[in-house]
Amino acid sequence: MSQQHDLEPEQQDLEPEQQGLRPGQQHAAEAEETYLEVWGDTVSSKHLLWSILMGVGFATTVFLTAQWFFGTIGVDESMVGSYSLLVGLAACVAVAVVCARLFKPKRSLVETDAGSDSRESAMDAIEAEVGPIGDPDEFPAAVLEEVKMLGLYDDFKQRHERKQNEPAADASSAAPSSATKEGDK
Amino acid sequence: MEALFPMIGWAVGMALIGAIAFGMLGLVSGTDETATIAPITLLVILLGVPPSGVFAFFMAAVTAKHITHAVPTTLLGIPGDTMAAPLLRDAQLLRELGVPHIALRKAISGGVISALIAVPLAVLFAWILTPFADAIGAVAGWIFLGAAFLIAVLSKSRWAAVFALLPFVLMVLGLNALTTSLLDRTLTVSFFLGIATGPLIFDLFLAASPLGRKSLQRQGKREFELAGDKRTWTGRMPSPLKVLDRRQAGMTAGAASISSATFVFSPVAMTVLMGEVFGSRIKGAYQRLTTQMSVKNGTTESTYIAETLIPLIAIGLPLSPMAASVAQPLFNAPPVYTINAETGETNNLHNLLEPWQFLVFGLFAVLLALLITYPFAMTQAHRAAKWIMQKVSHEAIVGAFAGLLMVICLYEGGLVALFVTLTVGLVGGMLNKLFAVHTGVQFMGYYVAVLSVPSILALVG
Numbered sequence: 163m164s165q166q167h168d169l170e171p172e173q174q175d176l177e178p179e180q181q182g183l184r185p186g187q188q189h190a191a192e193a194e195e196t197y198l199e200v201w202g203d204t205v206s207s208k209h210l211l212w213s214i215l216m217g218v219g220f221a222t223t224v225f226l227t228a229q230w231f232f233g234t235i236g237v238d239e240s241m242v243g244s245y246s247l248l249v250g251l252a253a254c255v256a257v258a259v260v261c262a263r264l265f266k267p268k269r270s271l272v273e274t275d276a277g278s279d280s281r282e283s284a285m286d287a288i289e290a291e292v293g294p295i296g297d298p299d300e301f302p303a304a305v306l307e308e309v310k311m312l313g314l315y316d317d318f319k320q321r322h323e324r325k326q327n328e329p330a331a332d333a334s335s336a337a338p339s340s341a342t343k344e345g346d347k
Numbered sequence: 348m349e350a351l352f353p354m355i356g357w358a359v360g361m362a363l364i365g366a367i368a369f370g371m372l373g374l375v376s377g378t379d380e381t382a383t384i385a386p387i388t389l390l391v392i393l394l395g396v397p398p399s400g401v402f403a404f405f406m407a408a409v410t411a412k413h414i415t416h417a418v419p420t421t422l423l424g425i426p427g428d429t430m431a432a433p434l435l436r437d438a439q440l441l442r443e444l445g446v447p448h449i450a451l452r453k454a455i456s457g458g459v460i461s462a463l464i465a466v467p468l469a470v471l472f473a474w475i476l477t478p479f480a481d482a483i484g485a486v487a488g489w490i491f492l493g494a495a496f497l498i499a500v501l502s503k504s505r506w507a508a509v510f511a512l513l514p515f516v517l518m519v520l521g522l523n524a525l526t527t528s529l530l531d532r533t534l535t536v537s538f539f540l541g542i543a544t545g546p547l548i549f550d551l552f553l554a555a556s557p558l559g560r561k562s563l564q565r566q567g568k569r570e571f572e573l574a575g576d577k578r579t580w581t582g583r584m585p586s587p588l589k590v591l592d593r594r595q596a597g598m599t600a601g602a603a604s605i606s607s608a609t610f611v612f613s614p615v616a617m618t619v620l621m622g623e624v625f626g627s628r629i630k631g632a633y634q635r636l637t638t639q640m641s642v643k644n645g646t647t648e649s650t651y652i653a654e655t656l657i658p659l660i661a662i663g664l665p666l667s668p669m670a671a672s673v674a675q676p677l678f679n680a681p682p683v684y685t686i687n688a689e690t691g692e693t694n695n696l697h698n699l700l701e702p703w704q705f706l707v708f709g710l711f712a713v714l715l716a717l718l719i720t721y722p723f724a725m726t727q728a729h730r731a732a733k734w735i736m737q738k739v740s741h742e743a744i745v746g747a748f749a750g751l752l753m754v755i756c757l758y759e760g761g762l763v764a765l766f767v768t769l770t771v772g773l774v775g776g777m778l779n780k781l782f783a784v785h786t787g788v789q790f791m792g793y794y795v796a797v798l799s800v801p802s803i804l805a806l807v808g
Contacts, residue, residue, distance in 0.1 A: 197565050200550040202376070202425060203741040204569040207554065213746030214551070221750030225757055240682055243758055244393030250754035251390070254747045261743035270568045271736050284443030292440070292632040304592035305634055311579060312446050318633070 197268055209265040217257045225250035281317055297322045357400030358708045359715075361391070365407035366716035370723065373415030374731050375744065376425040380651075381672045382543040382748075384408050386536065386755050389676040392683050398699040399708055405677060406652070406712035410462050413647045414720040417454040418728045421447045421640075423571055423736065429543075429786060430647040433618045437639045444633075448577050448728075450640050453595070455724050456587035457641030458648045460596060461603035462713050465649035465656075468607040470706045472653070473660035480662045487666055488802030490611060494668075495791035495799075498613045501620075503783040511784045512792045518774060519796035522767050529763050533797075535679070537756055537764040539672055541771025542789045544752065547745065548769065549776025573733055584725055595638045598625045599645040606646045607653035610667045613787035614650035621646040652713070660705050663697030672790050 197204035228249040232242045289295060298309055298318040309315050368387075372378050388405050396404070416427025421438045434454065441450035476483070483490070499508035523533045541548070553559030588596055602621040609617060622643040629635040654669030655677070664686065665671045665678040677696050679686045684695035700708075723731075756765040778784040 197568060198554055198560065198563040199565050199569070200554055200563060201547045201741070201745060204565055205741050205745065207560075209740070209742045210554070210745060213742040214749045217746035217748070217750030218753050222753045222757065225754045241393070241395070244390060247386075247390055247754065247758045248394070250758070251387070251751070254750040254754065257750050258739075258743045258747035261746045262739050265740045265742045267737065267740040268568050269736060269741075270570050271573055271733070272570060273573050273733075280443060281445055284440065284445070287443065288440050288632045288636070291436075292635055294631075295633055296631040301631065301634070302592065302594070305631075308449075308592070309633065312449060314444070314446065314633070 204268045206265070206268055209268075213257075213261045213265065216261060217254065220257050221250055221253045224253035285317065285321055294325070295321060354397065354399045357397050358403035358711060361396060361400035361404035362407040362712040362715045363719075365404040365712070366411040366719045369408040370411035370415045370716070370720045373412040373427055373720075374418050374735055375739070376419040376423065376427055378427070379429050379543045380409070380412065381429070381539050382751070384412065384673050385539060385675055386751075388674075389536070389680055392676055392680045395683075398696055399704065401677065402696055402700060402705070403708050403712040405655070405674065406709050407716040409651045409655070409673070410458075410648060410713045410716035411720045413462075413644070413651065414455050414458050414717065414724055416647075417451055417458070417644055418724055418732055419735075421451040421454060422573060422728060422732045425571075430614060430618065430651070433615060433622060434640060434643050434647075437622075437636050437643070441636055441640070448579065449637060451728055452579070452590045452725065453637045453640040454644035455721060456590040457595075457599045457643075457645035459587040459717050459721055460591070460599050461645030462648040462652060462717060463710075464600055464603040465607045465652040466709045466713055467706065468604055469610075469653035469656035470660065470702060470709070472608055472610070473657045473705075474702065476657065476661040483666065484662060484664055486802075487664060488799040490666070491791065491794045492799040492803075494611050494613075495788070495795045498616050498668075498791050499784070499788045501616055502785055502788055507782055508784045508788050511778055511782060512788065512795065515774070515778065515784075515789060515792040516796045516800065518770070519793055520800060522770060523796070526760065526763055526767065530760055532760075534760050534764050534767055535675065536759045537767045538771055538793055539675070539790075540752060540755060541768040542775045542786050542793065543672075544748065544768075545772045545774075545776030545779050545786065545789070547748065547776070548772030549780055551745075552773055552776075571736060573729070573736065578726075584722060587721070591641055594629075595641050598628075598638060599641045601625065602642045602646050603649040606649045607657075610650075610654045610657045610669075612650075613668045613791070614647065614654060615785065615787045617650050618643050618646045652709075656705060656709060659695075659697055660702055663693035663695060668787065668790055671794055 198207050198210065199205075200210065225246055228246040229242060232245050237245060285295065295318055298306060298315050301309060306315075309318060369384065372383055384405070388401070388408070391404050392401050412428065413430060416431045417434070417438075419425055419427045420431040420434055421442065424435070424439050424442055426432045426435050438447070438450045438454075441447060495512060496509060499512055500506065502508045504511070519538065522538075526532065526534050550563065553563055591599065602625055606617045606621055612620075622639045625642045626635050626639040629638050651669055651673070654667040655674040658664060658666045658670045659674070659677060663678070665675055670678060676684070678684065678693070679695065686693050686695065752768060753765065756768050760767070775786070775789050778789065779786065
């Protein structure tokens, strides 16, 4: 059901180059196993450091050079800052492109067609956090049609019938849990 | 009237640029609105684009981003930007159920309806408010104080957030005093950058410390599940009103109307609130989740549009959380647009455009952005998300952001501005990550320091 697009092979291509940057670091391969989670995604600490150094170094240099350049060629003084800013932003985009080429993503992307086992646990989570799904046959016509088209009807119906046969379990999960509600950020 | 044609030309061209640039940026997860739209709008203003072009650019950018931000949020389960965070849990649940494409389509259809409703309503509310503009301006400090308190109390940390405002406000006051003594002026963009990128700055500090690094370490790569693509229609692409059932469309429109009027509240808070208010009226978890997707994403559009338009048309001062952050350059971008701090005199879009121009150019820019992004998100979302996940590493994004921070800080106030951003970012990031005092509370804290504290001091002293 699922197809794994692991990005490992592409990353391996980078290995010699990396070791070229820091010769003598024998435990590089070991370090590959552990990542850092920064700003919501996993990164390799070495690649992150290089990206930041490139971003800060290149963008700053370009911005300051542009500021100096526009100042000397006699651009209207009020516009020097904004032109330099534009050039600086372009430098940031360039850094992003270069870093994206140098450092491959440290994610593994799995394409799913959501099998029935994950749907079962998803319905558990939904009933615990949001509330009972209910009997699909009692849904308004438009919703019923939508649910049928999505292939959710049978699963909803099954669950509803099972719930009705074990009323105790139904009562316990009927109350939406407020503890897990999405926070009021 | 002879200047009408160039005016329209600028509006069309700039709206097109804004819609395409920010429609694409919306696909990149974690691109905060304040960190991206505000500096680039500032740039457009400083480059000398005429008012109609600036306004159309901004409206198209905001609208487009809040359509495409639903793509990473629903298909990958990571928020596209700050405003997408309230949609995340609902989107994740629908994704696990195997119907992320429905979450996406409900969300963007809600966005389309709300955006189109919000523009005329905001102009109407602004027109109603205009007679009271002076009175509102006079008590602005107290309004911000009340709003900050309310938003803090309503946040996850409740009273802790209220008390956390105190040190935060003091920090802003201290930094303002410092920059005044060093640069003879106060900074704004640097504060906003610090607040907006706080969580990133905090993580980078952690990664730099041997002790903190341990808390960030993960074994193996993070796994993302990209949901398969399913087209749920045959023939022509359905209109937003076909994707939503009648009740959902009605509730989305209702939420758009309410959230257009309440322009002093944090957009994130309003999004959560509207989702709760309308979602809780619905029986059946599936209906509730899909309705919340539509209502919440609709509210991300309506709050952004109304909170920009109402203060801009009626008052001319950045008197809403949105106007104070993302839309700030439309009010105050010296030397082009200015606000005189002592007299309160303004020379910005408020003075340079007529109310009917706000309505016409606003509607036009929103419509253009929707016409570009809605069909794109309906048909290409899966492919675009996959491309970004496979080609754009997180390191590249963080590196570019680090560069962006440098460039914008150096632009606003050299090294002093950089230190301000780092300070605010570290403190704000800690408040955010450790105490759940979100950026909305922090933005309000900034305005309490800048606008409310002088009022309080005037009263006391």
